[in-house]
Amino acid sequence: MKSFYLTDAGKVRDHNEDSVIIVKNNEGSYLMAIADGMGGHSAGEVASSIAIGYLGKHFKETFINMSKVDAVNWIRDAVDAINTLIFQHEKTHPESKGMGTTLVMAVLTKEYLLFGNVGDSSGFVMKDEKLHKVTYDHTLVNLLVSAGELTKEEASNHPKKNVLMKALGAALEIDVDIFDCDMDITEILLSSDGLTNMLEKQQIEKVLLGEGEVEDKVNRLIQKANNRGGTDNISVAYLVREKEGDGK
Numbered sequence: 001m002k003s004f005y006l007t008d009a010g011k012v013r014d015h016n017e018d019s020v021i022i023v024k025n026n027e028g029s030y031l032m033a034i035a036d037g038m039g040g041h042s043a044g045e046v047a048s049s050i051a052i053g054y055l056g057k058h059f060k061e062t063f064i065n066m067s068k069v070d071a072v073n074w075i076r077d078a079v080d081a082i083n084t085l086i087f088q089h090e091k092t093h094p095e096s097k098g099m100g101t102t103l104v105m106a107v108l109t110k111e112y113l114l115f116g117n118v119g120d121s122s123g124f125v126m127k128d129e130k131l132h133k134v135t136y137d138h139t140l141v142n143l144l145v146s147a148g149e150l151t152k153e154e155a156s157n158h159p160k161k162n163v164l165m166k167a168l169g170a171a172l173e174i175d176v177d178i179f180d181c182d183m184d185i186t187e188i189l190l191s192s193d194g195l196t197n198m199l200e201k202q203q204i205e206k207v208l209l210g211e212g213e214v215e216d217k218v219n220r221l222i223q224k225a226n227n228r229g230g231t232d233n234i235s236v237a238y239l240v241r242e243k244e245g246d247g248k
Helices: 043-062 068-092 140-146 152-156 201-209 214-227
Strands: 002-008 018-024 030-038 103-108 113-118 122-127 130-133 177-181 187-191 234-240
Touching: 002 018, 002 030, 002 214, 018 043, 018 234, 030 043, 030 187, 030 234, 043 068, 043 103, 068 103, 068 113, 068 177, 103 122, 103 187, 113 122, 122 201, 130 201, 140 152, 187 201, 201 214, 214 234
Parallel strands: none
Antiparallel strands: 002 234, 018 030, 030 103, 103 113, 113 177, 122 130, 122 187, 187 234
């Protein structure tokens, strides 16, 4: 496996509220995750770091010999625990009231690939040199598109396109979307909306299919998003699976 992750404040924001991680445990399973925090007085970066800090440690300590069903429950329980931690932090830090975070994650083992998602950070896979979005954005405009009240084109330019319908820290009960993915894929990409609001899926795909190492491609994606305005923090986590016999 080859993997790399990076986060960048972008060209407009004066600080970065995203957190990102890729971690491999002792049995060779991988966790990738991105959290895009929100809330004033730096509360967003606290919320996202609570999410990613908990996930990384929890994965290394508890994700052992899990069946797919166990892993689905592990994702649900981890999201519930993070949500509780965010509310507990708010209670002891009143200045952080209203903080929250998106969360997208992928868990890759030798037997299965699962994605978990709350909010509008994105999870993609590459299959047969085509990039496919796995996750569904929990946004107001996506809800309106699903209801037939907006077209996809109208949604992409809608003034409320960043209004979230779901986030960690927004409600005491949280429901995480979980996707069971085909294992016949070559690459996994996670990103915050700082990337997907600046680049179309085809533009992201072109970079990933181009020349260069994983680090080069992640840097190129962030550079392109910044060149187009960099209006938000930009985070990318990228993993390329080894081919049979590579042994990487």
